[in-house]
Amino acid sequence: MSQIRLGIIGLGSMADVHIKGFEKIEGMRLTAVCDTAMDRVQRITEQQRDVRGYTDPRKFLASDIIDAVLIVTPHKFHPQYAIAAFERGLHVLTEKPVAVTAADALAMNQAHAQHPELIYSVMFQMRTDPLYRKVKQMIESGRVGKLLRVNWVVTTWMRTQAYYNSGSWRATWEGEGGGVLLNQCPHNLDLLCWLVGMPTQVVAQIGVGKYHKIEVEDEVNALLTFEGGATGSFITNTAESPGVNRLEIVGDLGTIIAQPGGTPVLTYYESAGSVSEFIATTPQAWGKIASNLHAITPAATDWGHHCILQNFINAIRHREALIAPGEDGLMSLELSNAMLLSGFNHSQPVNLPTDHAAFDKLLNRLIAQANQKKK
């Protein structure tokens, strides 16, 4: 198949990262760019004369010079552009999160279902990290057994006030629809669901503007319940340094501890047998089941945004299986919407899938309150 003609909408800092990565991508060329800010468009078209620029998203999507769209605008615009693109017969790769609300993510999935011939993917590049690929492979090959507990402390997302001040949409209910859960943690929430499935219930405590002058959450402490009775926790904030990033997945047959970083650490404790069986059957009052420690080195393979983009292009050209289907974008939003619903309702338990109308109502109230304060 000939080269895929790609258009990008939203030409901010993340678009720059994607454009830099294009040299690694085979089978595509950039043909059009769009941003509502003219200077952003000119910055690209002056460097790349064969790329056509648009400030009107409708003209961009109707241009007939693109086969696929990469959506890199603030999150709340992702749904409208994805749905309009599907209607124009365009393949879609959207940045994370696919939307702000689970209801919008569902609408995107439904719009895609009307056009199953089109490819729809989401930029969850952490799924290509060899560390998490290895964890997934170990779970799928049965090395953990029945899930008992999953805990993720991820507090390495420190952000400064200057970062939050760098864009008027950032860290506002109206512009972004949330804080650390919507901007930094979609990756972790996605990985959590990808690895062990979506929880069935969430209880959360949130800190709103606790460490920064922002109107959204910058701290979350959540307890999770999974089908089958497994429990978990998810702890994050944007105020610690250096922070901790430690994922523990504990099962009846083994425990995985994954710690990313310059030198990723992947530890596997392999139980000599089923722990639950041992507990039930051993005659020893102080019996311990043996476990072998394995320090695993994940393969040093290339990973990152460009891998998701290459996979998207390959899916269009050769029907390669998607690493991150767009439909999966719903899971992390169900989880983040549930944490906010619980956090704003005195830590009441919230069942998943969430009550979409209840979350929309909460978000509209938070937007109205924030706007009222600004008056």
Ligand SMILES: NC(=O)c1ccc[n+]([C@@H]2O[C@H](COP(=O)([O-])OP(=O)(O)OC[C@H]3O[C@@H](n4cnc5c(N)ncnc54)[C@H](O)[C@@H]3O)[C@@H](O)[C@H]2O)c1
């Ligand atoms: N995958 C990742 O690791 C990763 C990392 C950073 C950001 N992101 C995501 O990328 C998206 C953009 O983030 P960013 O940091 O580049 O933001 P940014 O503010 O730097 O850029 C956003 C751009 O979108 C343009 N824009 C705003 N409203 C628009 C509209 N209605 N139509 C067209 N263009 C519009 C703005 O003019 C700006 O140029 C966000 O959804 C964010 O979550 C993903």
